[in-house]
Amino acid sequence: MEEIADKGIQVVVGLAIFTAIIGLIMLVVDRAPKSGREKIQVAAFLAPALVLLAVGLVFPALQTSYLSLTNRDGDFVGLENFAWLFTQPEALVTLRNTLIWVVLVPLLASSIGLAYAVFIDRARGEKALKALVFMPMAISFVGAGVIWRFVYAYKGAGQDQIGLLNQILVWLGQEPRQFLLDAPANTFFLIAVMIWIQTGFAMVVLSAAIKGIPTEIVEAARLDGASAWQQFRNVTIPTIRGSLIVVVTTITIGTLKVFDIVRTMTAGQYETSVVANEMYTQAFRAGEPGRGAALALVLFLMVLPVVVYNARLLRKQKEIR
């Protein structure tokens, strides 16, 4: 009980300090001198966020970029780490896996999410059906790791299986398998976990977009005798295109950064590592911060095209406005 009270006090003090800081900023804003008032106010509102971002994100990222050109002793080695990354078999496996992840997860999560959203649109019990698929979104990757390791759990042939998937294999007359150990299939079993989590996100966003389609358009298409598939192709998809792009890019970025699933389920062993996990392994476990930083940079370069695309879209929207 005492322990909990101590923790509570810490939280209250933290919140009080934060409130004081914000109060101070507002005081500055209100008392700003007439000349240059707008500038001071703008600066005061933006400063906390921008300072935090500069100190906590921009500067560290630059520092990491430099690190990628150094070896484990901190000496400058040029592009050696990148040479390692693109020639050594274990690093190449990591890159290959990341590509598989980033193709499969956005594609399948968005497709299944979209299909599901269309199927249950205006169906009976729509809300409950939605909640079931969306629920994994609320579960941590660590929790999801436990859930799926239990599904994949393995016992030798002849024993009672405790993992559902192996039990299904046994019912079908097959030998039980070590799903997480046998490469290269194990990567796909990890990917399934990510798809399981992300589909709900895609489904909720796309379902809302579908509901936003003006009823007149749907009615008109129906009166013209469009089949369900034609309606989907020619009305639904074009109208929700914007949301679809947002969903795919968001999931893509999330997939490239994914780390917890691989970390907790296989720790990147058995040829399942991905860039984000290998970066952690190299930088924090293997004592190779240079290699870790190089991996971070590669990750950055992989996400860059997605973000540039998103940013352009954003700019276009702003111009329209």
Added chain:
Amino acid sequence: MSTVPVENRKDLLPEVKDDATQGRSTQQKRVKQKLTSRRATAAAIIIAVIWTIPTFGLLVSSFRPEANIKGNGWWNVLTDRQFTLENYADVLSPGGSQSPNLLSYFVNSLAIVIPGTIFTLVLGSMAAYMFAWGRFRGKDGLFIFVFALQIVPLQMALIPLLQLFTKVLAIGDFQLLPSGTYAQLWVAHTIFGLPLAIFLLHNFIAEIPGEVIEAARVDGAGHSTIFWRIIVPLATPALASFGIFQFLWLWNDLLVALVFSGGGADVAPITQRLAELQGSRGGEWQRLTAGAFVSIVVPLAVFFGLQRYFVRGLLAGGLKG
């Protein structure tokens, strides 16, 4: 008549070939539509079942006695109905270093997540307001830059940030953000949450009618008045929905916790403890199943309790098509 591609012409109703439908009676059409919708419903139910079974299996298992969990599959509860709360009692109780002691970690999670969410919301919305309604040079460029920061992988920032907290922001033994407390985690989470917070909240706040803000300006209201009296109340749906998201993300975080918490029962969140249990006691399913459920009960409660609000707000603001 031919089919008009509507890709870029949302204003046009799609024209659909109607020769196919001519001569087909309405009744036939109705039958066909019913069949399609029945097939769709069946597909939806299959997806829903696949998405739900893994979690359900874990939940059932968490109430089974240890010997049963390890001995046979959870589906055997159909014939062998033995249930117990012992697993939960075991993982929650503070019984020495061998015990999972999850109650302490549970409190830590709350103490990390609540301030972390509030800080991000306040600072993020202040910056978002200025990006939407402030007048200063380089606004768009800066905004795009902040948006682009979303892709900087967490791993890239962690080590420099940790050094900053422990070495730079310290005078002698005094640390501005002392390690062994929640402060470092609050600040780190705030930093990493800001780019997305600013982006999503900006999208919502920019939609607020300009006349409302102009009117307040004409009446002589400064930025602080406009922000707290107009922006915050009107942006409540977006704040609430992003707040829920941020809450879930922080609750489910593993990586930031690994770096900044030190790992003890004083500070570390429940996800970190669960990951530890997976690593060291990977076969102790009676603890893992119950532990996983203790860790996901809060996000699930948040999710089911606030689902409507959260979906609606987010879609209105951020993810518009």
